[in-house]
Amino acid sequence: MKSIDNRVTRLFGIKYPIISGGMVWCSGAKLAAAVSNAGGLGLIGAGSLKADLLREHIIKCRELTKEPFGVNVPLMSPYSKEQMDVIIEEKVPIVFTSAGNPQLWTETLHQHGIKVAHVVSSSKFALKAQQAGVDAVVAEGFEAGGHNGREETTTMVLVPSVKKVLDIPLIAAGGIATGAAMLASFALGAEGVQVGSRFAISVESSASPEFKELCTRLNEGDTMLSLKKISPTRLIKNKFFEQVDAAEQAGASKEELQEILGRGKAQQGIFFGDIENGELEIGQVCSLFREIPTAKEIVDNMISEFEEGLKVLKGLEE
Amino acid sequence: MKSIDNRVTRLFGIKYPIISGGMVWCSGAKLAAAVSNAGGLGLIGAGSLKADLLREHIIKCRELTKEPFGVNVPLMSPYSKEQMDVIIEEKVPIVFTSAGNPQLWTETLHQHGIKVAHVVSSSKFALKAQQAGVDAVVAEGFEAGGHNGREETTTMVLVPSVKKVLDIPLIAAGGIATGAAMLASFALGAEGVQVGSRFAISVESSASPEFKELCTRLNEGDTMLSLKKISPTRLIKNKFFEQVDAAEQAGASKEELQEILGRGKAQQGIFFGDIENGELEIGQVCSLFREIPTAKEIVDNMISEFEEGLKVLKGLEE
Numbered sequence: 001m002k003s004i005d006n007r008v009t010r011l012f013g014i015k016y017p018i019i020s021g022g023m024v025w026c027s028g029a030k031l032a033a034a035v036s037n038a039g040g041l042g043l044i045g046a047g048s049l050k051a052d053l054l055r056e057h058i059i060k061c062r063e064l065t066k067e068p069f070g071v072n073v074p075l076m077s078p079y080s081k082e083q084m085d086v087i088i089e090e091k092v093p094i095v096f097t098s099a100g101n102p103q104l105w106t107e108t109l110h111q112h113g114i115k116v117a118h119v120v121s122s123s124k125f126a127l128k129a130q131q132a133g134v135d136a137v138v139a140e141g142f143e144a145g146g147h148n149g150r151e152e153t154t155t156m157v158l159v160p161s162v163k164k165v166l167d168i169p170l171i172a173a174g175g176i177a178t179g180a181a182m183l184a185s186f187a188l189g190a191e192g193v194q195v196g197s198r199f200a201i202s203v204e205s206s207a208s209p210e211f212k213e214l215c216t217r218l219n220e221g222d223t224m225l226s227l228k229k230i231s232p233t234r235l236i237k238n239k240f241f242e243q244v245d246a247a248e249q250a251g252a253s254k255e256e257l258q259e260i261l262g263r264g265k266a267q268q269g270i271f272f273g274d275i276e277n278g279e280l281e282i283g284q285v286c287s288l289f290r291e292i293p294t295a296k297e298i299v300d301n302m303i304s305e306f307e308e309g310l311k312v313l314k315g316l317e318e
Numbered sequence: 319m320k321s322i323d324n325r326v327t328r329l330f331g332i333k334y335p336i337i338s339g340g341m342v343w344c345s346g347a348k349l350a351a352a353v354s355n356a357g358g359l360g361l362i363g364a365g366s367l368k369a370d371l372l373r374e375h376i377i378k379c380r381e382l383t384k385e386p387f388g389v390n391v392p393l394m395s396p397y398s399k400e401q402m403d404v405i406i407e408e409k410v411p412i413v414f415t416s417a418g419n420p421q422l423w424t425e426t427l428h429q430h431g432i433k434v435a436h437v438v439s440s441s442k443f444a445l446k447a448q449q450a451g452v453d454a455v456v457a458e459g460f461e462a463g464g465h466n467g468r469e470e471t472t473t474m475v476l477v478p479s480v481k482k483v484l485d486i487p488l489i490a491a492g493g494i495a496t497g498a499a500m501l502a503s504f505a506l507g508a509e510g511v512q513v514g515s516r517f518a519i520s521v522e523s524s525a526s527p528e529f530k531e532l533c534t535r536l537n538e539g540d541t542m543l544s545l546k547k548i549s550p551t552r553l554i555k556n557k558f559f560e561q562v563d564a565a566e567q568a569g570a571s572k573e574e575l576q577e578i579l580g581r582g583k584a585q586q587g588i589f590f591g592d593i594e595n596g597e598l599e600i601g602q603v604c605s606l607f608r609e610i611p612t613a614k615e616i617v618d619n620m621i622s623e624f625e626e627g628l629k630v631l632k633g634l635e636e
Contacts, residue, residue, distance in 0.1 A: 142460070143474060151538050151539030153538045153605075154461040156493035156494070156603075157602045160498055180505055184474065185502070187631060188502050189498065220476070221468070284470075285475050313505065
């Protein structure tokens with residue numbers, strides 16, 4: 001498959017409708033550029049970056065690739081206003097917004113010629129995003145790593161639910177790391193996939209070697225949605241998780257949980273590699289990982305598996 | 319599509335690899351026969367039936383259809399031994415076992431020429447079922463209604479994980495109520511689908527009109543996995559659920575939860591239609607339901623959507 005021509009690839013000007021998520025402490029310039037160079041759409045995750053550092057990543061990404069790339073901005077972040085200013089100044093062509101109101105920035109970004117996609121966890125929020133004028137919606141299911149919706153709707157149910165209310169292009173996320181899952185997402189009505197965990201555990205990810213290595217040894221059931229009283233987050237069941245879980249089982253309040261959570265625990269775990277005491281965000285699908293490939297290998301494998309799967313499905317008809 | 323020829327349809331001698339789950343208080347002779355007459359495989363759910371009543375359902379099912387049908391037996395049930403005796407005496411051709419050790423009955427059932435499938439929620443249990451000699455495995459994800467696995471693995475992740483370890487045919491379950499989801503399951507490596515919620519809310523289901531009607535008004539997020547300290551069960555968020563949830567949030571013990579749960583709450587809710595105080599088991603996918611079709615309409619729609627979806631996917635190639 002030389003390329004896939006659909007509304008998602010045309011919208012972003014890319015070959016394959018495979019987008020790397022903006023994973024905190026993973027998605028820097030290096031990963032974003034590698035994904036874009038492989039024919040997908042690489043995103044820089046602004047979540048953990050102050051404005052100056054975000055600017056450095058954007059400039060570096062532009063040095064590393066001539067292809068389109070984007071920035072993911074969690075709108076709840078205290079830095080989101082400054083981040084948007086940098087994005088506009090640096091003429092980044094694509095922005096993915098998440099965790100907040102899509103009305104806030106869509107019009108302004110459009111005025112600067114920037115394409116906007118918004119990440120949601122329900123068809124209600126998908127409809128709101130469409131009404132706010134975004135160009136595409138990412139529907140992310142319960143199996144996804146890190147921050148997650150409160151309704152716990154899985155990708156298999158969420159994608160067709162969102163598809164029902166949407167006219168604009170739909171990108172599926174949550175549990176998607178292979179060409180087979182990409183093909184399944186297309187069967188459910190998506191025209192693209194956002195892949196988080198698989199790219200988090202790639203050569204070009206900024207995550208620590210300790211975190212990446214741990215993620216190649218996990219089995220089903222080794223992540224769990226946690227911190228539901230604060231903001232539901234899928235975590236690896238390490239020592240930090242056990243502390244949170246014990247408190248939750250005993251009926252801890254939001255404030256007590258906040259104290260256990262503290263600050264900088266995701267950086268400590270994912271970036272600095274403290275895999276016991278850090279907060280380790282990854283999706284369920286990591287149980288399928290046994291290797292740490294390059295971003296290009298990930299994209300190439302997904303596309304060849306997608307093609308292969310399509311052939312198998314076609315064989316059904318007689 | 320006149321039929322689908324694969325290992326699942328050949329194993330059970332059916333036209334379409336669509337199996338109705340053995341849903342407690344829903345899956346009696348009437349529903350099982352209707353699904354089998356429509357070209358799928360209908361299962362009688364033995365969960366709530368004592369041996370004599372199960373025998374009546376088997377005899378009635380045979381009056382209503384000449385096609386193959388089966389019985390689902392939860393192995394944890396105190397009646398499972400008597401149920402198996404009846405199944406063997408009545409020469410039921412197919413048994414689906416769940417919630418227990420597949421080694422218990424597989425050999426005996428095989429000696430009587432009965433095909434056996436076993437329901438699992440992890441690849442570890444799938445492998446054990448294969449080693450026990452079952453003919454097929456059902457992999458059921460977190461989005462499914464009623465009793466559920468502890469690891470919370472969703473269908474999108476579970477099906478490819480199980481596929482990796484299995485040589486025998488794989489049937490996907492959890493979140494599957496449409497031809498699109500059936501196609502997605504095939505893309506993930508399944509050769510059949512087990513459909514619970516959609517058949518629970520059909521004309522031929524034994525559930526009360528009140529329960530069925532409620533299920534056509536639900537939205538995403540209106541079910542939640544509950545009772546995790548006893549046996550994780552996906553429930554509608556009604557008054558009964560709120561009681562359980564409040565106790566769980568406050569750190570209630572297993573014993574305290576058992577007392578709230580009491581006895582006969584599923585019958586009270588699903589069968590007798592007490593939708594406030596009963597225990598209402600249904601899957602996430604019910605948020606897609608707005609009608610109560612016949613089993614034949616469900617099967618026909620799934621097959622035509624499956625065909626339609628296949629055409630769309632084929633259009634991708636150029």
